[in-house]
Structures are given as C-alpha cells and as structure tokens.
Amino acid sequence: MMVRTDNRAANDVRPVKVQWHYLTKQPASVLWQRGTTKVLAAVTEQATKKVTLIGSGLTQVQSDWLQQTLTTLLAPALEKTGLLVSVTVLEDGGSLLAEASNAVFGALQLLPEQFLPNRAAAVTAILTGNETLVDASDTEEAVADSTLLVVTDNQEQILAMTLQGATAVNSSQLNELLLVASQGGTRTAEQIQASYQQAVHPIIQKEHSEMPTIVIATKNPGKAQEFHAMFEKEGIQIKTLLDYPELPEINETGQTFEENARLKADQIAAILQLPVLADDSGLMVDALDGRPGIYSARFAGDHNDAGNNAKLLYELTGVPAEKRTAHFHTTLVFAKPDRPNDDLVVEGSVNGRILGIPRGDNGFGYDPLFYVPELDKSMAELSMAEKNAISHRAKAIENLEPLWRDWLAK
Numbered sequence: 037m038m039v040r041t042d043n044r045a046a047n048d049v050r051p052v053k054v055q056w057h058y059l060t061k062q063p064a065s066v067l068w069q070r071g072t073t074k075v076l077a078a079v080t081e082q083a084t085k086k087v088t089l090i091g092s093g094l095t096q097v098q099s100d101w102l103q104q105t106l107t108t109l110l111a112p113a114l115e116k117t118g119l120l121v122s123v124t125v126l127e128d129g130g131s132l133l134a135e136a137s138n139a140v141f142g143a144l145q146l147l148p149e150q151f152l153p154n155r156a157a158a159v160t161a162i163l164t165g166n167e168t169l170v171d172a173s174d175t176e177e178a179v180a181d182s183t184l185l186v187v188t189d190n191q192e193q194i195l196a197m198t199l200q201g202a203t204a205v206n207s208s209q210l211n212e213l214l215l216v217a218s219q220g221g222t223r224t225a226e227q228i229q230a231s232y233q234q235a236v237h238p239i240i241q242k243e244h245s246e247m248p249t250i251v252i253a254t255k256n257p258g259k260a261q262e263f264h265a266m267f268e269k270e271g272i273q274i275k276t277l278l279d280y281p282e283l284p285e286i287n288e289t290g291q292t293f294e295e296n297a298r299l300k301a302d303q304i305a306a307i308l309q310l311p312v313l314a315d316d317s318g319l320m321v322d323a324l325d326g327r328p329g330i331y332s333a334r335f336a337g338d339h340n341d342a343g344n345n346a347k348l349l350y351e352l353t354g355v356p357a358e359k360r361t362a363h364f365h366t367t368l369v370f371a372k373p374d375r376p377n378d379d380l381v382v383e384g385s386v387n388g389r390i391l392g393i394p395r396g397d398n399g400f401g402y403d404p405l406f407y408v409p410e411l412d413k414s415m416a417e418l419s420m421a422e423k424n425a426i427s428h429r430a431k432a433i434e435n436l437e438p439l440w441r442d443w444l445a446k
C-alpha cells in the first residue's frame with residue numbers, strides 16, 4: 037500500500053484556502069489554494085454571449101477544456117449574457133486543472149447573477165499500481181498511470197469529466213475512479229461553501245436585525261472588506277451599496293475629495309436613515325500640479341486603468357525621476373442621518389514616485405506606476421496585505437479608528 041505524501045487516506049481531499057474578492061477592483065475574484073497549488077481567477081460579464089477564457093500558466097489543451105466545460109455548464113445563463121474569465125496559475129503543486137476550475141467556480145459565486153445553478157467543484161482521482169487516490173499532490177500525480185478529473189455538484193452528481201493517462205483502464209477501475217472522485221468533488225463543494233459562508237456571507241448579506249448597521253458607500257466589496265474588521269469587533273454589521281440596488285447614482289460633482297465623499301455620505305445617509313461612511317481617493321502628481329486628483333478614475337476619458345496609466349506616462353515624458361514625486365490620497369466622510377453639519381472627516385495618504393515603466397501585476401488603477409521608496413517596490417508588486425498596511429486608504433482607516441466610536445455615540 038502506497039503511503040500518501042501527506043499520510044492522508046486514499047479517499048481524503050486536502051483542505052482548501054479561498055481568499056474571496058482577492059482583487060479590489062474586480063467584481064468577482066478568488067485566490068484559490070490547495071496544497072501548494074495556487075490559482076487566481078476573476079470573472080466579469082461581457083456582452084458577447086459566450087465564455088472567453090484568458091489563461092496564464094495553463095496549457096492550451098487545459099484552457100480549451102476549461103472553456104468548453106464552462107460553456108456547457110453555463111449554457112442557460114449564456115443565453116442572456118457572456119462571461120470573461122481570467123485564470124492565472126501562481127504555483128503548480130499538482131491537480132492544476134481541477135484547482136483552476138475550482139478557482140473559477142468560486143469566482144462565479146461572487147457575481148450578482150447566479151451562473152452556476154448547482155454548487156460545482158472539481159477534483160482528480162489517480163490510478164497508480166492498483167490503488168485509487170483522490171486529490172493527487174504533484175509527487176503522486178507524477179507516478180499516476182491514469183488521471184480522472186471530475187466536476188460534480190454537491191450531490192455527487194457528475195457534471196463533466198476527462199480521463200488521461202498512458203495506460204488503459206478497465207471498467208471496474210474506471211468505476212472505482214468515478215466513485216472516489218465524485219465523493220471527493222462533493223466534499224470539495226462543501227469546503228467551498230463553508231469558506232464562502234464564513235468569509236463573504238456574514239459581511240455583506242447576513243441580516244442581524246438586532247445589530248446596529250452602518251453602510252459603506254461603495255459597490256466594491258474589496259473596499260468594504262477593508263472597513264469590515266474595524267466595525268466587526270464592536271458588534272456592528274456593515275452593508276454596502278450592493279445591498280441597496282434601488283438607490284440613485286450619486287454624481288461626484290464636487291471640486292475636492294472631501295466634497296465628493298460628503299455628497300455620497302450625506303445623501304445616502306438621508307435616504308437610508310443610517311450612518312454612512314463614504315470615501316473618495318485619487319493620485320496627485322506634483323509635476324502635474326496635483327493632477328489627476330479628483331479626476332483620477334476618468335483621467336483618460338472613461339474609467340479605464342490602462343488608458344489612465346498611458347496618459348500619465350505621456351504627460352510625464354521627459355520629467356526626470358527626482359521630479360516625479362506623487363501621492364495617493366483618500367478622504368473618508370462618515371455621516372449620520374439628518375445631521376449634515378456633524379460629519380466626521382479623516383484623510384490618509386502615501387508618498388511615492390511615478391515610474392517610467394509599469395511594474396507588477398497586483399492591485400489596480402495606478403498601482404503599477406506608483407513606486408514606494410521605503411519598500412523599493414511598486415504598489416502593484418506588493419501583496420494585498422502589504423498594500424493594506426501602507427496604503428492611503430489604510431492610513432485614513434487608521435486615523436478614523438480612534439475617533440468614530442465617540443462620534444457615532446453622540
């Protein structure tokens with residue numbers, strides 16, 4: 037009997053770690069880890085009624101299979117809208133295609149519209165010698181005679197599968213593979229669900245009618261997540277604009293960050309009759325007299341990060357490194373219903389320099405061009421945790437921390 041690399045039973049799946057809403061500016065993204073395999077997936081709706089998959093770190097065959105499988109699984113939803121799926125393999129520690137599929141299934145759960153009617157999850161089962169092992173690690177995968185990848189729902193029903201290997205399998209071996217894989221897949225679906233309930237559900241959706249509520253004036257769950265920790269420990273639940281789809285769009289017509297944040301906070305507090313925390317942020321470049329500033333999101337016309345970055349580089353053509361100083365700024369405004377003169381206002385900023393060429397893939401907006409001298413990295417080269425320790429939003433939250441309890445109780 038072969039001892040598994042981590043002493044698991046033959047039919048045991050490894051735990052999973054899911055970081056929901058991993059990318060701040062994507063509507064639905066997930067960092068998925070099982071064993072040492074790490075995959076980042078993001079999904080957005082697109083007008084064309086098909087699945088477009090952009091894979092990095094998958095082979096063409098794997099990308100094709102995943103795209104085809106998604107197209108089949110999502111067929112009913114694809115009659116109405118299309119889907120852009122991006123998959124980035126950060127580390128391949130085995131069962132790569134299964135974990136890439138799981139990352140996408142996870143991200144799909146974060147879209148407002150339910151694309152996947154059943155909870156789907158993927159797992160591999162391998163045949164090695166005369167043993168059948170579920171959820172193979174990379175060392176186990178290396179000695180597999182055959183590998184079966186199965187996508188199941190949460191009831192051990194098989195939704196898709198693919199068999200690969202140099203050795204033929206007979207029907208009883210295939211049966212055995214199918215059995216352990218479908219159980220492992222359903223176990224994985226439960227793991228995804230448990231993580232989702234813990235991480236996402238309580239923050240944004242769960243109703244605690246007895247709990248005091250504040251509203252974060254953003255549709256960006258990543259931002260909301262940054263505020264969540266501060267309020268959770270005080271027994272306050274937070275909601276976001278996603279919980280109030282009927283609210284009118286508030287136009288950011290102010291001339292300063294504070295005016296814009298105030299517009300959002302005051303108007304929404306008045307409508308919902310709840311305390312509202314709003315933020316407005318942007319990039320201020322010294323050589324451009326503080327531009328793009330409040331116009332950061334639409335510097336190049338529409339809300340397009342690539343266009344904004346290109347325009348910034350263009351405007352700084354020929355400006356030497358030492359004159360490319362800049363800072364990110366955030367203003368937070370906390371408003372209570374019907375008390376517009378009593379808003380709590382705090383700010384935060386982080387200094388840096390605008391690079392000549394973009395660096396790094398994390399973050400969003402101007403992050404790849406924003407160099408942080410203390411860390412000798414661009415903002416896009418920082419992990420989310422590193423960025424959240426030094427960012428302008430983090431500093432503003434730090435400044436809010438000692439003030440808001442007394443203000444809210446007044």
Ligand SMILES: O=P(O)(O)OP(=O)(O)OP(=O)(O)OC[C@H]1O[C@@H](n2cnc3c(O)ncnc32)[C@H](O)[C@@H]1O
Pocket residue numbers: 253254255256259315316317318319332333334344364399400401402403415427
């Ligand atoms: O107001 P909401 O709806 O939350 O979304 P927004 O895109 O307007 O978000 P912000 O006011 O926070 O930021 C305005 C723009 O400034 C840039 N920006 C803000 N924070 C940033 C950050 O942490 N990293 C990189 N760019 C950032 C980015 O281009 C944003 O679109």
Ligand SMILES: [Mg+2]
Pocket residue numbers: 288315316317333
């Ligand atoms: Mg804004």
